[in-house]
Amino acid sequence: MTIARHLTVVKQRIDISAAQAGRNPGEVKLIAVSKTKSVDVMLDAWRAGQFHFAESYVQEALVKQKALSHVPLCWHFVGPVQSNKTAAIANHFSWVHSVDRLKIARRLSEQRRPQLAPLNICLQVNISHETSKHGVIPDHIPALIEQVGQLSGVVLRGLMFIPKRTESHSEQRYIFKQANSLFNQYRSASMDTLSMGMSSDLEAAIVEGATMVRIGTALFGPRE
Numbered sequence: 116m117t118i119a120r121h122l123t124v125v126k127q128r129i130d131i132s133a134a135q136a137g138r139n140p141g142e143v144k145l146i147a148v149s150k151t152k153s154v155d156v157m158l159d160a161w162r163a164g165q166f167h168f169a170e171s172y173v174q175e176a177l178v179k180q181k182a183l184s185h186v187p188l189c190w191h192f193v194g195p196v197q198s199n200k201t202a203a204i205a206n207h208f209s210w211v212h213s214v215d216r217l218k219i220a221r222r223l224s225e226q227r228r229p230q231l232a233p234l235n236i237c238l239q240v241n242i243s244h245e246t247s248k249h250g251v252i253p254d255h256i257p258a259l260i261e262q263v264g265q266l267s268g269v270v271l272r273g274l275m276f277i278p279k280r281t282e283s284h285s286e287q288r289y290i291f292k293q294a295n296s297l298f299n300q301y302r303s304a305s306m307d308t309l310s311m312g313m314s315s316d317l318e319a320a321i322v323e324g325a326t327m328v329r330i331g332t333a334l335f336g337p338r339e
């Protein structure tokens with residue numbers, strides 16, 4: 116299948132799930148996760164109408180951005196953010212979904228060039244009860260929201276979740292429901308984004324309120 120065809124299929128999955136939940140499919144933004152994939156397939160996706168792309172590795176993303184500088188894409192960063200990469204991330208992306216501590220938010224804010232609009236960030240939250248290094252624990256969300264709110268170079272747009280993998284639709288729903296209730300507990304005027312759902316669980320995520328789904332494999336095929 117071509118990338119354009121994959122894109123159509125994913126959009127249909129989004130539409131069906133939104134309809135099931137009585138939601139407007141326009142509330143769900145599709146982010147194409149293109150890590151490890153070539154600039155050529157990204158261009159195919161763009162020609163088929165895709166605008167939002169996400170990357171996980173800074174060096175790889177910068178090379179692709181250079182190659183695609185003639186194309187007006189919106190770039191999202193979704194990988195772990197290391198302190199020594201914050202300057203590049205702050206100035207080469209419009210969104211960072213994976214902020215999980217104040218130090219990183221501060222560095223992104225300070226290093227974002229003032230002539231750019233504030234960087235959109237989400238807090239990555241760890242609720243899947245597995246031993247993951249990444250993600251703020253729910254108890255720490257309120258303090259982090261308060262502190263991040265004082266930074267002028269970033270704007271807190273919402274929460275991001277990467278639950279542990281499970282094939283069970285009902286387990287997926289259960290975890291995404293918890294995610295949505297945290298989101299509703301803390302959301303404010305500027306917080307309009309619930310980033311959750313990947314190739315294998317986007318339906319459950321949308322039924323439980325996702326506003327951004329991050330899709331790699333279903334668009335570009337398996338990664339090496």
Ligand SMILES: *Cc1c(COP(=O)(O)O)cnc(C)c1O
Pocket residue numbers: 148150171193194277313314315329330331332333
């Ligand atoms: C790779 C990645 C995705 C895409 O996952 P697929 O299962 O290939 O759709 C989504 N979110 C993050 C944070 C990723 O690193």
